[in-house]
Amino acid sequence: MKKALKVLMVEDDPNICELVQLYVEKEGYQFITRYQGEKGMEAYYEEDPDFVILDIMLPEVSGWEICKEIRRDNPLVPIIMLTGKGESYDKIRGLELGADDYVVKPFDPNELIARMKAVMRRANLLDATKEKIELNSLTIDMKQYKVYLDGEEVVMPPKELELLYFFASNRNQVFTRQQLLDHIWGYDFDGDSRTIDVHVKRIREKLNTDSLKWSLKTIRGVGYKFEECPNR
Structure with a gap:
């Protein structure tokens, strides 16, 4: 039996996490969530996720810092950043640090899932060539x-x-x-x-x-x- 994709979401809003969890699990993925930056980093090393969703503004440790740390450890794991500001600076900085994509709050969970699949699809295409x-x-x-x-x-x-x-x-x-x-x-x-x-x-x-x-x-x-x- 194929192992379920493991998705880690680090986001301090429980309502957003619960909503995303419904959509992620509907796709057959395993969902892990943490509400604080430091806890998110611990979960990354403990759970070894296949996909990471990071909010930028987090208690203790920012999403940017987590992104940098993950990229030092693993340059391949897909990362999508969440920003509530929608400013070009946030988007460019996230991509500069190695994020694969970003989603601006408020967002439609279907959009997030579509972007996750797009990132995974591009990775699979690269695998073939x-x-x-x-x-x-x-x-x-x-x-x-x-x-x-x-x-x-x-x-x-x-x-x-x-x-x-x-x-x-x-x-x-x-x-x-x-x-x-x-x-x-x-x-x-x-x-x-x-x-x-x-x-x-x-x-x-x-x-x-x-x-x-x-x-x-x-x-x-x-x-x-x-x-x-x-x-x-």
Whole structure:
């Protein structure tokens, strides 16, 4: 018998937790909830969940801090952030820390379930096409979900790695921000296109070296291109 997917929700509003629990369990998933940040972190390590839903504003430890800690421990477990503010800063910061998606309160539980399935579906699609790309001193290993530069591992959250892999798989092609959002985050993602700028900036910072024979170029007014530079 297939093991039920285990979902951990860290949210300080019991009413929201109870409502989400009804929908999550209806999908056949196991539901675990904690109302405080510190308790949420303890549950993460004790329960080893397959999916995490994090509120940003939590007692003791914020959702942002929990997200950072989870990503240090496991770069692959899907994370959806909940924000009551709906401000671009909250959304971008959550995605920058490694969250896969976000939902703004108040939300329809059906939307949350749909976004959870979208995140899982994209992960499954990646499972079917994992490969290794080697470019000069850069190696992108999708089987292990790891990036290496000059033989040293460069730690990247899933979305940064997936974006880099997509660029490297489509060298010398120009993509708009919306095209990149569609390919990496999915067509149902309605977030800010600045999400792409944040991820590109972090990729550049982590792989900043003059020895590379490629560059991640900004095409003004359009988007980005992964360009090979054989003369370097």
